[in-house]
Structure formats: structure tokens, C-alpha cells
Amino acid sequence: MNFIHLTAFDLGLAALLVVLLGGLIALSGLGLTRSLFVSSLRMTLQLLLIGVVLETLFRLNNPWLVALMGLVMLAIAGWEVVARQKRRLRGGWGYGIGLLAMALPAFTLTVLTLVALIGVQPWYTPQYAIPLLGMILGNTMTGIGLGFNRLTMGAASSRREIEAQLLLGYDMRQASRKLRQDSLHTAMVPTINMLTVAGLVSLPGMMTGQILAGTAPIEAVKYQILIMFLITSATGFGTMLAIELGTRRLFDERQRLRLDRLMEGK
């Protein structure tokens, strides 16, 4: 292994860069310094904490603890999706749909990959399961959050266009076609852009990490390609599910647009 360990001094020097940046911004009176420091501190604490948690998980190698960790990650991701909604569905539907739309593809694809593709023994080995699930959840969270927000916001802002079609006797599927299309595109565009520039403009984080840790580049690339396909399909399937369930909630059985089921805008 040609892996070089980082010392606290190394990290401190890197942190000093952010402190310098914060000082410069404060001097020029442009604001933002406080939230820059707070979120930097948060990032450090969160990552140190997860480092300790992962060490413990890897050591115990207990499937139930791995499952618990997965559920905690899912709950937080679900909350992030809801927090990004400007007009969320009332009565827990927003959280519920976001959660289901992430959980179903993320867990299914993670388990499928562990069992059938990577074939690690036992399949729940946390060293594979947790990072895999984390990468899939992190990316689907962004996509579903964007797409679902577009769906609910768009329903409210294009009410006249949607109702004009309902009034001419179109059903909710036809009347919401453009809205659903826009939502899917909004959700998928970041992922498609990621695929387009992968390896050209950006070297994906996981691949970089593996290479830094001493893995042969071509092996790291293979893992990255696998992850990219997983992220893309999980985001796509999850968004389609969220759009489908969200649309059914936005309309009722009499094909009315039910904006009363959305909370007031923030």
C-alpha cells in the first residue's frame, strides 16, 4: 500500500484556507462569513462522527446495524427532499412520497448490486453496503427533490393552463403531461450532465478516492461506471415514481386540480 496518512496538521492547514477566505469576505463586507464558518465546522464534525460510526459498523459487521444505518440515512435524505419543497403536499404526503420514491429504488438497487454484481460475502458487508447506499441516496435525493419541487410549484403556477385542458374534457394525464415532462427533465438534467462530463471536466469523487488509496485506475474506473449507472437508474426510477404518486395526489377522482392539498408558499 502506498497510502499516505493525513495528520491533524495537514487538515489544519487546509482549514486555514477557509479561514483566510472568510476573513477576506468579512473585510470586503460581503456577508456570508458566518454561514461559511458554521457549515465548515458542521462538515468537519459530521464527517468525523460518521468516521467513528463507520469504524464501529465495519468492526461489528452486524446486518441489523447496517440496516439501521441505512434507515437513518434514508430518513435524513427524505427530510432534505421535503425541506427543498416550496409548496409541499399537506398531511405528510410530501414526506411520504419523497421517502418511498427514494427508498424503493435505492434499497432495491443497492441489494441487487451487492448480491448479483459485486457478489461480496456476506452481501451486507458494511464496507460495500454503506458507501454504495450513501452515493445512491445522495444523488437520488437531489434529483427527486428538484423534480418533486418542480411538480408542485408547476401545478400551482400553471393552474390556468392545466384547468383549461380539464375544461375541454382532457383527463388529468393529458392535462398534466407538460408538467410531468418538465418535472422529469428538471430532475434528470443534473444526472445527465454528470454523465456527459464524467472523466472530462470532473473526476468523480469515489474514483479519485480509490485511486488515492492505491487502487489501479482502471479498477477504480470500473467501479465508477457501475456507480454512475446505479445513480442514473435510481434517480430516474425514483423521480418517475414520485411524479406518478404526486400527480395522483394533485388531482382527485373527479379530475379536479386540487391545489388545496398543497401548503401555502414559503
Added chain:
Amino acid sequence: MSLIQPSVVLDVHALSGAYFAPISLQLAAGEVVCLFGVSGSGKSQFLRAVVDLELHQGAVFLHGVEQQQMAAPSWRRKVAYLPAESGWWATRVGEHFATPPSADELASLGLDEAILTREVDGISSGERQRLGLLRLLVQRPQVILLDEPSANLDPESTLKMEQVVCAYVRETQAAAVWVSHDPLQRARIADRSMDMPLRESEVLV
């Protein structure tokens, strides 16, 4: 409902919603009824409830068939509502028509056939309002509910629109509700006029 006469097209029975007082109303074949009332009395909400776009209590019958017994899309094709501001979802005018209107139909409202290929953003609100009526009439509804349809029109176009609606209603033995604040217009087109009932909260004030 043995009391219904055969000529009754639309029977609104104690219809009420969150924003309007209960209304009962019968429309006979070939009849145009003008509806008026202060703003905020819920005229639009009432018409939206008749086409089942709004939650409501009470019942509405079209030729004896209750609204809830019919699928919502087919109900709305038969009982058509033109809101005060119509919605346009596609780029060009023509894409909004289930079947393209004939040159004669366009001309009857003072419109040229070329307007179908124009972009919606480029036409005036008055043109939009006339096209909104036309796109609804090509579906041959049995009841038309018009929410101040001539609000943006010049006097000449207003008269044309009145003639088109009245002719359609008489020829097809349909029925129409026309929301109008203009007493002269009501005198020209209405077989009957109806004041929007006040809501209880307003009566008390």
C-alpha cells in the same frame, strides 16, 4: 325527478360551495340566462362547481343524468365553461383545437384563418377570448357557461359574439348561462336574468 319537463337541459339543484350561497336553476332548451351580481358573490365559483372543477354540495342534472354519474371529462365536454381568462398551454393557437374551426366559424367572430398558425403570445386578449369560445364550441357542448366573455371586446366584436352564442343555443337546442354586468347586453341576449344570491355572511352585514 318526475317534475322535470322534457325541455329542461340543465337542472341545478341546491348547489352550494365554500364561496357561494345555494343556487337552484333550470335551463330550458334554447334558453340564454344572464347571471349578474356584485364581485365576490361567487359567480365564477358557482360555474366552476357546475362543471365539477370545484368541491360542492347539491346536484346538477344534464338531461336527467346527474353529474357524478358521468365521467368528469365527458361531463365537461357536454357542460362547457369559458372562464374570464382562458388558459393556453401550447405555443400556437391551432394546437388548442380538438377539431380545427372552419373559416366561416372564424369569420363569424371577426377572425381570420391565419390566426390559427400564430403564436398565442402574439395575439390580443380580445382575440384570445373569442378563440376560447370557439375552441369550446367546436366540441358541440349542450350547455355553455360564459364568465364575462365580452369583457375585453370592442362593441362590434361583442355583438358578433352575442350573435354566435345565441345562434348556437337556438340551433342546437342547447342552453347558456352568461355572466354580464351590462344591463344593455342583458336586454339584448337574455331570455331571463338572475341575480346571484348573497352569501349568509354578507346578508348579516
